[in-house]
Amino acid sequence: MDVLLIYQRILQFLKNIICRDGFTLILQSYNELRHMFVLRSLLLSFLFAQFLPAQEVKSARNINDIPVFIYHRVGDSRFPSTNVSKEVFENHLKYLNNNDFNVVTLSDALAYVQQGRSAPEKTVVLTIDDGYRSFYENGAPLLEKYGFPVTVFINTRQVGASGFMGWKELNELIDRGIEIHNHSHSHDYFVNYDLKTLKTEFRNDLEKSHRIFKEKLGYVPEIFSYPFGEFNPEMKEILKEFGYLAAVGQHSGVISENSDKFNLPRFPMTGIYASLEKFQNRVNMKSLPAELLNKLGNPIVDTENPPELRIKLLKPDLINTESLQCFVAGSSDCRIEYDQEKELIIMKANSKLENRRTLYTITGQSTSVSWQWYWWSFLWVIPDIKE
Numbered sequence: 001m002d003v004l005l006i007y008q009r010i011l012q013f014l015k016n017i018i019c020r021d022g023f024t025l026i027l028q029s030y031n032e033l034r035h036m037f038v039l040r041s042l043l044l045s046f047l048f049a050q051f052l053p054a055q056e057v058k059s060a061r062n063i064n065d066i067p068v069f070i071y072h073r074v075g076d077s078r079f080p081s082t083n084v085s086k087e088v089f090e091n092h093l094k095y096l097n098n099n100d101f102n103v104v105t106l107s108d109a110l111a112y113v114q115q116g117r118s119a120p121e122k123t124v125v126l127t128i129d130d131g132y133r134s135f136y137e138n139g140a141p142l143l144e145k146y147g148f149p150v151t152v153f154i155n156t157r158q159v160g161a162s163g164f165m166g167w168k169e170l171n172e173l174i175d176r177g178i179e180i181h182n183h184s185h186s187h188d189y190f191v192n193y194d195l196k197t198l199k200t201e202f203r204n205d206l207e208k209s210h211r212i213f214k215e216k217l218g219y220v221p222e223i224f225s226y227p228f229g230e231f232n233p234e235m236k237e238i239l240k241e242f243g244y245l246a247a248v249g250q251h252s253g254v255i256s257e258n259s260d261k262f263n264l265p266r267f268p269m270t271g272i273y274a275s276l277e278k279f280q281n282r283v284n285m286k287s288l289p290a291e292l293l294n295k296l297g298n299p300i301v302d303t304e305n306p307p308e309l310r311i312k313l314l315k316p317d318l319i320n321t322e323s324l325q326c327f328v329a330g331s332s333d334c335r336i337e338y339d340q341e342k343e344l345i346i347m348k349a350n351s352k353l354e355n356r357r358t359l360y361t362i363t364g365q366s367t368s369v370s371w372q373w374y375w376w377s378f379l380w381v382i383p384d385i386k387e
């Protein structure tokens with residue numbers, strides 16, 4: 001880590017000289033270099049993974065369980081549904097610090113997951129969506145105090161608007177070791193379009209945001225955060241076409257090698273969900289190893305409402321299947337069945353879904369450690385319902 005810090009300082013020094021002399025061409029290469037720095041962990045982990053013993057990949061446990069958290073505003077009580085107070089945010093960081101958690105960027109976490117390499121025990125990721133100014137003013141200084149990295153997702157259209165960070169602040173955050181990726185240009189409700197329009201609109205939006213990223217930050221983003229956590233299979237395919245490594249949603253959960261890389265979960269941290277008790281519980285949660293069997297993993301609810309969720313349990317030995325529980329938007333008004341022979345979990349709400357977005361959650365207790373629980377969730381979307 002020290003070597004990386006020195007490297008960063010040298011880059012900062014070079015940037016200062018370059019800025020004074022106004023050689024924009026050299027500044028551009030600085031940005032490219034900085035982006036290479038962001039990519040270092042992916043490359044290193046790839047090389048490292050080549051020397052891994054094969055049996056580690058096959059062991060009957062998850063290789064990684066990395067809880068990811070999503071925050072929006074910090075210390076801005078005018079917007080309670082997207083805010084955590086400075087005290088709550090610091091309590092989370094203090095807990096991670098006092099209990100020796102290893103906080104990494106989402107890129108670093110993905111590198112572990114994608115290369116089948118085991119992350120250190122107690123690894124977690126903190127992410128921030130939307131790029132609000134309150135994060136810069138209240139959140140970033142606390143992260144710096146504890147020396148924790150974070151991954152920020154921005155809407156390029158909003159940068160510099162009232163209440164949002166500007167490019168100067170974002171560049172400063174990158175120099176302080178914070179990683180920034182894409183949350184679209186427009187933060188649109190893409191799934192509201194008919195399929196043909198969606199494809200055009202989403203491609204145009206990505207192209208626009210990439211042009212701006214390249215111009216203002218010097219690189220093209222590689223991780224996408226779906227606006228409102230909403231997507232459909234077409235959007236996933238377009239992201240892959242554009243070279244994205246992964247995409248995150250807004251459904252709660254822990255990432256592991258079993259996760260869908262283009263619908264990675266994050267525990268939302270706001271209101272009652274951000275209490276220290278809930279945070280402690282989530283930070284020690286594991287990922288229920290499962291594969292979604294619903295067609296194309298499509299979260300759009302069509303004719304079947306309530307929709308039925310079918311997942312295959314990948315490591316049934318880990319989970320006490322008698323303990324399986326289901327929740328619909330936090331309520332237990334649902335049914336869950338386990339087909340032992342097919343290792344299949346089927347879950348369905350008891351009544352029709354009435355909101356635009358509804359979360360199905362499945363939890364199960366460990367067979368070996370009674371306090372340990374495993375978590376899996378899926379966010380359904382009904383585009384015809386307006387917010």
Ligand SMILES: [Zn+2]
Nearest residue numbers: 129130227228
């Ligand atoms: Zn957002």
